[in-house]
Amino acid sequence: MRTLIGxxxxxxxxxxxxxxxxxxxxxxxxGNPDRSQIEITVDKEKFRQDVNKLKEGARDLKEGHR
Numbered sequence: 001m002r003t004l005i006g007x008x009x010x011x012x013x014x015x016x017x018x019x020x021x022x023x024x025x026x027x028x029x030x031g032n033p034d035r036s037q038i039e040i041t042v043d044k045e046k047f048r049q050d051v052n053k054l055k056e057g058a059r060d061l062k063e064g065h066r
Contacts, residue, residue, distance in 0.1 A: 022050055 019025040026041045 022046070
């Protein structure tokens with residue numbers, strides 16, 4: 001059970017890290033001395049484009065080995 005939780009956390013950290021690296025997630029802050037506002041933006045279109053590129057690359061790789 002402990003291993004499953006650890007593996008899940010590692011996968012979550014990897015996905016979040018890749019998301020920031022590829023620009024799928026963005027964090028912005030605003031505020032004044034009394035109050036802060038944090039906004040997390042998810043770029044769904046960028047994510048879809050990257051997934052489609054990955055699928056095309058995998059398809060090309062598969063067809064190249066036939």
